[in-house]
Amino acid sequence: MMKRGFLNTSKVKKQPLYGRTQSQPHQLEIEEPVETRNSSKSLGREVDAGHPEGVVAGPLPSSTIENSLRTDHAEDTILVSTIPLHFEDGSGDPDGHSEWIARGPTYDKILKLPSFPSPIPKPRRHNMYVVKPSRGMGLGVFATCDIEAGELIFSERPLLVYPSAAAPLEASNPYSRLSSTKKTSGQKEAIEYEQLAEVALERMTEEGRAAYLSLANAHGRDSRPLVGIIKTNGYLTNIGDGPDPRPGGDYAHARKYGAVCEIGARINHSCSPNVTFWFNRSSFSMQVSAIKDIKGGQEFFSSYCRLDQSAAKRKVALAPYGFECKCPVCVHAIPATDQLHEEFPARVQRFSELSKGWIRAPRLDASVLDPLLQLEKDAIKEGLIPEPPYRRLLGIIEVVYAKLGMREKAGHYTEIRCRLNAIGEDDKTR
């Protein structure tokens, strides 16, 4: 059995095992205290950040431990809990556990999902990846076999799930060990956030803790250590505070939660990614799926930034991760490719409107396909497959082929579109 810090299993009832938004890594919105900006702390290996004056660093009260079956938490509660819960006999969930820094009502919302807790989705094949050094990028994750677009590669329970903005936490944080009111609000938030992460870290298994502390930290100088790891490795999930958004809508960034995963965190960035991350709420797990056919031996890449922006803007968005992207899309960027990145949704929308007329026309000339196929080719070359307009473009091409009576071609596009649409579809909880 895996050891857990602070876990009181005696009151935990035997439970059956206990998630759609595309996830991208993101920057945690915490204003850092000025005094840590130029500190010379090492990268992400230390737990004790050296609390500044006015902060009492001591053992946390036992009331900070919450393994709760309750689903009636007050609006202003913050809890750090292990999810899913351990069984009454102390045994763990075969799919592992996550530590979750949550606002009470959001915790309740997940526990009340009819399908929670489900086992984590399993890939069709075992051992489809290996973590190993990647030249010039530290560690990376590589395919061990050929993988088809749309295939689930692996899913995992995150080591840590956390609120993506710190500010609203402070007022109601019962774990606070701040004894001084001298700190500015930004300083307090950053300190308190680190403290919450410390609570979560202490609750992890030894293996989980070691895995968390071994993750890359690109924020050695401008963040506290555990938060630096969050900022370097976190991916957004589809968990958010407050009522769920309308179908097709999304939570405001400040209400979302992010996740740090053990394997997923090792996936490096490319502006032409071949995998995407989805969080599955009912199994509380992150899924990594192929968005392109991938050959055995190739490295998996996700995108750490929005792709609907120019190379210069992507460079700015990636700067906090401490590297300059040398992917072919960035290296070969020219004004025309930048324009495609920024105008891709509008170009697809224009074809979408034109296609309505084409469908109604008594006869259609096959030449209407030329600019559509060219746009598809350019989109693939520019790494725009993960963008939602790409799937819309596939749908337009499919319909035009069908109208032209070219069934086989239409079927080919249906298949690719369906495979991409299926990513994350097993989350029927919203």
Ligand SMILES: C[S@@+](CC[C@H](N)C(=O)[O-])C[C@H]1O[C@@H](n2cnc3c(N)ncnc32)[C@H](O)[C@@H]1O
């Ligand atoms: C989420 S981690 C990815 C895993 C990391 N390579 C490791 O060894 O754990 C992010 C860090 O990996 C490195 N990295 C990711 N993508 C990169 C790229 N395209 N070029 C260079 N370094 C990259 C950077 O140091 C970045 O801060």
